[in-house]
Amino acid sequence: MELKTYVCPNCGANTTNAQNCEYCGSLLVRFVEKGIDVKSISYLNSNDWVFPGLIENLQKNLQLQADNPEGTDVRTDICGGEVYISVFSPAGKLWTWDDGTVIDFTSTNRGLLIILTFYDVVYQENKGFRTSQMQRPSKYMSKLLRQDSYKRNFKDLEMYPIFMSREYAEDFEFSNGYETHKESFIKTSISYAIDFGQDAEGAARLISRILLKVYGVSRQNNGIRITTNAGALDIEKAAKENNSIYTGIDKDFDSEMNKKSNEAFIYNIIGIIVVIFSVIVSFVGC
Numbered sequence: 315m316e317l318k319t320y321v322c323p324n325c326g327a328n329t330t331n332a333q334n335c336e337y338c339g340s341l342l343v344r345f346v347e348k349g350i351d352v353k354s355i356s357y358l359n360s361n362d363w364v365f366p367g368l369i370e371n372l373q374k375n376l377q378l379q380a381d382n383p384e385g386t387d388v389r390t391d392i393c394g395g396e397v398y399i400s401v402f403s404p405a406g407k408l409w410t411w412d413d414g415t416v417i418d419f420t421s422t423n424r425g426l427l428i429i430l431t432f433y434d435v436v437y438q439e440n441k442g443f444r445t446s447q448m449q450r451p452s453k454y455m456s457k458l459l460r461q462d463s464y465k466r467n468f469k470d471l472e473m474y475p476i477f478m479s480r481e482y483a484e485d486f487e488f489s490n491g492y493e494t495h496k497e498s499f500i501k502t503s504i505s506y507a508i509d510f511g512q513d514a515e516g517a518a519r520l521i522s523r524i525l526l527k528v529y530g531v532s533r534q535n536n537g538i539r540i541t542t543n544a545g546a547l548d549i550e551k552a553a554k555e556n557n558s559i560y561t562g563i564d565k566d567f568d569s570e571m572n573k574k575s576n577e578a579f580i581y582n583i584i585g586i587i588v589v590i591f592s593v594i595v596s597f598v599g600c
């Protein structure tokens with residue numbers, strides 16, 4: 315069988331790999347394979363503005379992959395507020411979908427695997443039961459539901475059709491341990507992943523586009539932090555230090571729920587005082 319060849323729009327080489335150019339690793343050949351003229355994809359313009367430090371971090375990511383033993387995890391985190399984008403090394407083990415299955419990337423050695431996830435948390439009206447008035451998940455819910463708009467923005471991107479995606483849903487319950495408060499939620503996530511090969515500049519342009527168009531981050535906003543680390547321990551440490559979406563959501567969730575638990579606690583105390591008071595009254599009544 316004769317192999318089809320494509321001219322790589324990034325380096326100009328003839329490549330038979332329609333996923334990532336076998337010479338420069340660029341994924342632009344995917345557009346060629348689909349018959350899309352890359353000149354029509356505006357963000358691919360090499361003059362496109364990129365967030366400061368992004369190209370350097372992605373180059374550092376590739377360099378760390380080369381410098382470290384095979385199998386070492388390398389990750390670049392781009393986060394701040396509700397933004398959480400990760401760029402993984404293909405040799406590492408950290409890249410899985412939310413359901414725990416390994417993402418089927420095509421890279422065999424070095425590369426930039428970009429992954430981002432949007433969450434929705436929905437209160438299960440029928441399943442959850444509430445026994446007092448103070449259990450409306452309003453503030454928490456309205457914050458989380460905002461990721462729905464990010465999802466819509468993402469689908470408007472020119473790049474959207476060549477991302478892999480996976481949806482995941484899980485139930486979770488919250489109880490304050492007093493049986494006065496129990497709620498049921500369903501958390502759904504949709505993750506998007508792409509193997510960007512070794513094209514650090516192209517990946518930086520794509521990520522900048524996502525920050526601007528999907529998350530609405532302004533060019534002046536330096537609330538976005540970019541860190542690149544190698545080795546599971548350093549990566550974990552950096553993730554904790556970063557204001558990631560995970561810790562951000564958990565923090566809000568915890569503080570909201572603690573507030574509710576405190577309210578529940580106060581109501582319980584009031585209840586106990588009322589009981590003691592009525593016992594005293596009944597004794598006095600004798």
Ligand SMILES: [Zn+2]
Pocket residue numbers: 322323324325326327335336337338339340
């Ligand atoms: Zn190429």
